[in-house]
Amino acid sequence: MSTIEQNPVRTTPAPTGGRAPSGAMRTAWAIVAKREILAKIFDKSFLVGTVLTVAVIAGFMVVSAFMEDRTKTYDLVASGADVSFARTLASEVTAVDDKVIVDVRSADSAQAARALVLDDDADVWLHKVGDDWTLTAATEVPDGLQAAASTVVRQSTIATNAQSAGTSVAAIEKGATLKASILKGNADKQGFAKVMGFVLAFLFYMASLTFGMQLAGSVVEEKASRIVEIIATKIPVRQLLIGKILGNTALAVGQMVVYTGIGLIGLSFTQYKSYLPSVSAGIVWFLVFFLLGFLVIACAWAVAGALASRTEDLQQTAMPLTMLMMAMWFAVFLAKGAVLTVLSFVPPFSAILMPIRILDGSAAWWEPVVALLLLIALAGVIVRGAERLYRRSLLQTSGKLSIKQAWSAPE
Incomplete structure (x- = not known):
């Protein structure tokens, strides 16, 4: 008997169809x-x-990062006695918002200032209407400028009124601040x-x-x-x-x-x-x-x-x-x-x-x-x-x- 006959090789039939072996199916x-x-x-x-x-x-x-770091410059025009306050506002507004810069221009009259705004040669016109300071723009007053300028106007006006009344700003504002807080x-x-x-x-x-x-x-x-x-x-x-x-x-x-x-x-x-x-x-x-x-x-x-x-x-x-x-x-x-x-x-x-x-x-x-x-x-x-x-x-x-x-x- 030959060696091959004495030690036959055992083989597993290869799948010819149907599903894969069970091990392969578990990882299919x-x-x-x-x-x-x-x-x-x-x-x-x-x-x-x-x-x-x-x-x-x-x-x-x-x-977003660019807009946060960007500084915006606004051209503000005023006339007559308003020019002095406009320059005060320009010098103090940056302390309120360091992203806002105001350049002041002087006009010969209120009509001239209004015309500069209408012609887009100035962004806003600072003037008084009665006892109130007013910013006038051709279509829309910029939010950043209005917010910063409002703070300056308020602080300056209160300081002037306090001096006239013979008191201090701190005394006038005492107890007038509303703060917000949260518990968590x-x-x-x-x-x-x-x-x-x-x-x-x-x-x-x-x-x-x-x-x-x-x-x-x-x-x-x-x-x-x-x-x-x-x-x-x-x-x-x-x-x-x-x-x-x-x-x-x-x-x-x-x-x-x-x-x-x-x-x-x-x-x-x-x-x-x-x-x-x-x-x-x-x-x-x-x-x-x-x-x-x-x-x-x-x-x-x-x-x-x-x-x-x-x-x-x-x-x-x-x-x-x-x-x-x-x-x-x-x-x-x-x-x-x-x-x-x-x-x-x-x-x-x-x-x-x-x-x-x-x-x-x-x-x-x-x-x-x-x-x-x-x-x-x-x-x-x-x-x-x-x-x-x-x-x-x-x-x-x-x-x-x-x-x-x-x-x-x-x-």
């Missing part, structure tokens, strides 16, 4: 996710959209945090709609072309769903990190740079809530695509989800007080509202933890329900399905 989601990511990052419209958004954010920051935090910082919260909420809203519609469109396209039937013979439908959701989530989170990073770098060149350390924790919380919130939304978008049999059906199957997204966005502006507090714990509203409360300092340390746990619980329920609906409706091509029909459809 990674292949699907990789395909989703590569398809997007090499898509021209996706790249152009991302670059344009980055350019808009960076441009806005550059313009800093007012300017809270205003900055509120604006940042609105911006981050808008980015969440746009990312959920953009990537969600792309995900649903991809699902219905594969279903309508019957390609999904071929894919389903190779990998479990559950793995296909996981891969699609994780791939799009990775893209959305990556894009969000880029956007927030560009925004924070830009803010470091503005007057708000001192607030960045205090809001950094809120931004980290936002990214965590964004990740889980987008996972929940992505599952729902995948189901919306699976319920449709044609692209034309997608608008109807996605309508409830679109309405939910709009409700979340309107809650950012309309929810106040106790309503805002309650909704910040209710998923998926918490994905947007709780980061806003964290940023403005109105949330205690434990509140985002509780909201996050509730969002995780909802994510678990949604994922399981979405997996069932997706699996049972994906291969149904007879027409648009309702959620009830998909839930009870055979495997």
